[in-house]
Amino acid sequence: MPELPEVETVKSGLEQVALGREVASIKFYRKDLREKIPQALIKRILVGEKILSFSRRSKYILINTSKGTVISHLGMTGAFLTRRSSKPEKPHTHFVITLKKAKGLDDVFLHYVDPRRFGRLSATETSAQEHPYLASLGPEPLELSSKKLAMHLFEKAKGRKVPIKNFIMDAKIVVGVGNIYACESLFKAGISPLRLAGDVEYDEMLILAKYILQTLKKAIKQGGTTIKDFQNADGGTGYFAISLKVYGRQDLPCVSCKTPISQIKQSGRSSWYCKICQN
DNA sequence: CAGACCTCCTGAACGC
DNA sequence: TGCGTTCAGGAGGTCT
Numbered sequence: 001m002p003e004l005p006e007v008e009t010v011k012s013g014l015e016q017v018a019l020g021r022e023v024a025s026i027k028f029y030r031k032d033l034r035e036k037i038p039q040a041l042i043k044r045i046l047v048g049e050k051i052l053s054f055s056r057r058s059k060y061i062l063i064n065t066s067k068g069t070v071i072s073h074l075g076m077t078g079a080f081l082t083r084r085s086s087k088p089e090k091p092h093t094h095f096v097i098t099l100k101k102a103k104g105l106d107d108v109f110l111h112y113v114d115p116r117r118f119g120r121l122s123a124t125e126t127s128a129q130e131h132p133y134l135a136s137l138g139p140e141p142l143e144l145s146s147k148k149l150a151m152h153l154f155e156k157a158k159g160r161k162v163p164i165k166n167f168i169m170d171a172k173i174v175v176g177v178g179n180i181y182a183c184e185s186l187f188k189a190g191i192s193p194l195r196l197a198g199d200v201e202y203d204e205m206l207i208l209a210k211y212i213l214q215t216l217k218k219a220i221k222q223g224g225t226t227i228k229d230f231q232n233a234d235g236g237t238g239y240f241a242i243s244l245k246v247y248g249r250q251d252l253p254c255v256s257c258k259t260p261i262s263q264i265k266q267s268g269r270s271s272w273y274c275k276i277c278q279n
Numbered sequence: 280c281a282g283a284c285c286t287c288c289t290g291a292a293c294g295c
Numbered sequence: 296t297g298c299g300t301t302c303a304g305g306a307g308g309t310c311t
Contacts, residue, residue: 034287034306059305076304077289092289116288118305133306162282171306179304267283269304 004176005219022100030094058175068125075118081111138174150209157197165193185211187246192278193271246272
């Protein structure tokens with residue numbers, strides 16, 4: 001389940017093997033993931049074109065050529081696997097990008113595998129930022145200082161009665177804070193996930209912002225192991241490298257006060273927190 | 280308009 | 296052992 005740090009790692013891995021290379025072909029094994037795949041448009045943008053850059057916006061990976069941008073999301077279970085053959089070897093391989101053979105370089109085939117098909121694949125020949133997937137997204141936390149992020153969150157939270165946990169997971173407010181990072185950051189900041197966003201004081205928001213950034217940055221740093229394993233990646237390992245203090249730890253003792261960790265549901269999502277340490 | 284809840288999907292982890 | 300059930304989660308959609 002790729003979170004933002006893992007997506008960053010996947011992007012780096014793709015850069016290592018495919019940046020600057022020409023796409024020879026793309027073969028689709030499905031006509032849809034979450035939505036219908038615009039196959040003809042994607043072919044127009046990729047086939048016969050050099051990959052000028054990869055970029056990331058929120059948890060989307062963007063593949064840029066002179067013809068436009070292909071926009072992909074890994075959902076929960078998606079992965080780009082680098083292979084030496086075009087033949088799908090894993091179940092749920094939904095498309096394969098073949099890079100043109102080049103002197104002195106290995107043959108490379110990018111296999112997109114996604115068992116649950118929560119992933120997405122789309123494209124645009126114009127501005128990627130105006131694509132519906134990206135148009136209404138909030139800022140990238142990693143491009144902000146903790147103070148800027150805190151001010152942004154504090155302003156947006158004014159008058160909001162949504163729980164702070166749901167608030168920081170809302171991609172329209174800020175991108176890249178998935179369930180794991182929301183739970184962990186709130187624990188470190190000592191803020192209950194049940195608190196209403198509008199009731200969180202600026203000072204608390206600053207601490208929360210610091211921990212969100214710290215957790216994301218730490219995970220990206222440790223995601224390096226995934227880059228190393230990318231050639232035979234089978235789903236990514238980097239994200240398990242961060243030590244989870246509350247996520248998934250229901251009934252286990254709080255690392256700080258030993259009180260059993262509570263699990264609750266918020267808008268259908270599990271939240272874990274310490275009733276004593278988080279207020 | 281804001282907020283809660285539903286939906287998509289498969290496989291892992293349970294329970295009987 | 297082997298079946299059925301539950302649950303996880305990103306993000307858009309729908310309902311209140």
